[in-house]
Amino acid sequence: xxxxxxxTYIYVVLFAFATLQVAVEYAGVLEDMYWIGxxxxxxxxxxxxxFVAGYYQHLRWEPRGLTYVYLTGLVAAxxxxxxxxxxxx
Amino acid sequence: xxxxxxxxxxxxxxxxEDDHEDHASIWPFLTGLSSFVxxxxxxxxTVSDADMSVxxxxxxxxxxxxxxLTVVGGVGLVAALIAMAxxxxxxxxxxxxxxxxxxxxxxxxxxxxxxxxxxVVLFGAFIGSxxxxxxxxxxxxWHDLVPAAHVSLPGLxxxxxxxxxxxxxxxxLVAIEKNSRRGLLASLSATFLLGIGFLINxxxxxxxxxxxxxxxxxxxxxxxxxxxxxxxYLTTGLHAGHVIVGLLITLYLLVRAYRGAYLDxxxxxxxxxxxWHFVDIVWLFLFPLFYIL
Numbered sequence: 001x002x003x004x005x006x007x008t009y010i011y012v013v014l015f016a017f018a019t020l021q022v023a024v025e026y027a028g029v030l031e032d033m034y035w036i037g038x039x040x041x042x043x044x045x046x047x048x049x050x051f052v053a054g055y056y057q058h059l060r061w062e063p064r065g066l067t068y069v070y071l072t073g074l075v076a077a078x079x080x081x082x083x084x085x086x087x088x089x
Numbered sequence: 090x091x092x093x094x095x096x097x098x099x100x101x102x103x104x105x106e107d108d109h110e111d112h113a114s115i116w117p118f119l120t121g122l123s124s125f126v127x128x129x130x131x132x133x134x135t136v137s138d139a140d141m142s143v144x145x146x147x148x149x150x151x152x153x154x155x156x157x158l159t160v161v162g163g164v165g166l167v168a169a170l171i172a173m174a175x176x177x178x179x180x181x182x183x184x185x186x187x188x189x190x191x192x193x194x195x196x197x198x199x200x201x202x203x204x205x206x207x208x209v210v211l212f213g214a215f216i217g218s219x220x221x222x223x224x225x226x227x228x229x230x231w232h233d234l235v236p237a238a239h240v241s242l243p244g245l246x247x248x249x250x251x252x253x254x255x256x257x258x259x260x261x262l263v264a265i266e267k268n269s270r271r272g273l274l275a276s277l278s279a280t281f282l283l284g285i286g287f288l289i290n291x292x293x294x295x296x297x298x299x300x301x302x303x304x305x306x307x308x309x310x311x312x313x314x315x316x317x318x319x320x321x322y323l324t325t326g327l328h329a330g331h332v333i334v335g336l337l338i339t340l341y342l343l344v345r346a347y348r349g350a351y352l353d354x355x356x357x358x359x360x361x362x363x364x365w366h367f368v369d370i371v372w373l374f375l376f377p378l379f380y381i382l
Binding site for chain 1: 189190191192193194198199202203205206207208209210212213214216217218220221224229241242245248249252253255256258259260263362363366367369370373374376377381382
């Protein structure tokens with residue numbers, strides 16, 4: 001099965017989202033409503049990450065076990081950060 | 090290993106336990122120990138001169154001890170790694186990748202994903218410490234530590250370059266599917282050039298920031314200027330290191346693809362792609378965190 005067209009659409013979406021993030025900055029959202037702009041930019045990054053992981057790393061078509069391996073790394077990193085933030089003051 | 094009936098080979102019982110090496114090895118432990126000694130020695134290399142640009146060991150006997158620890162640890166680490174590589178070793182054999190919860194996934198791919206998960210932890214530690222430091226400094230006050238010349242445009246250009254290079258790796262796999270050696274070579278070459286472009290753009294940006302003239306950070310915004318500079322260069326530097334490693338792998342793939350490899354087995358290209366897309370994902374977060382927000 002070839003997903004050539006799908007991959008191309010995703011590339012366009014990723015490109016557009018990256019541009020959108022900088023557009024949010026240039027529109028002055030960060031000056032007027034920093035945390036709304038912050039939220040929008042981070043959410044855009046997360047959506048991009050899910051697209052890359054799901055389609056380019058084709059986790060969508062793999063057994064769920066691999067996704068959990070990936071997420072384990074993420075959980076470990078977050079746990080490390082939380083633990084450090086809690087213990088270093 | 091499974092124990093067969095000892096008499097099945099003609100009646101001579103063979104003690105299979107003698108056939109392979111002991112699983113216990115001293116070298117991983119010595120690798121850890123000498124790493125510790127090495128880092129302990131390097132921790133003495135923190136005496137700065139007046140303008141904080143050159144670091145050195147303290148003078149006198151204290152410095153000699155630190156230098157001694159550095160040398161002993163460094164030599165020990167190299168020796169332990171060589172000894173570990175030279176040792177005969179028989180680990181437990183699979184199949185692991187094909188069992189729950191990885192049915193239908195080959196061992197190599199599971200291994201690749203476990204490596205990527207460990208790399209998530211590595212970058213997670215860098216990004217986590219950045220977030221922690223920035224929160225404790227005051228998230229939005231952080232901007233006072235960053236020169237106005239640190240704009241988002243170079244980061245955006247690098248985002249485009251990296252996204253495109255991810256796409257060309259996908260195209261490389263499509264080319265393999267179509268049995269096109271030329272397509273494969275073209276896609277991998279494009280990936281390589283885009284990665285080089287990423288590094289050149291980054292070098293120009295770093296060079297610019299490190300040699301600022303005028304303004305609040307006249308004299309340059311470099312590693313030791315302030316905490317924002319340190320976290321910026323360390324984290325994006327770690328990422329750039331990953332890009333460099335990826336480009337070395339791309340070169341290797343290119344040479345082998347030129348000789349006709351991968352058309353009948355796309356796994357090496359696929360696994361490289363998994364790594365390269367991961368490096369891309371990391372950048373998707375570094376870009377907003379270090380350039381926009």
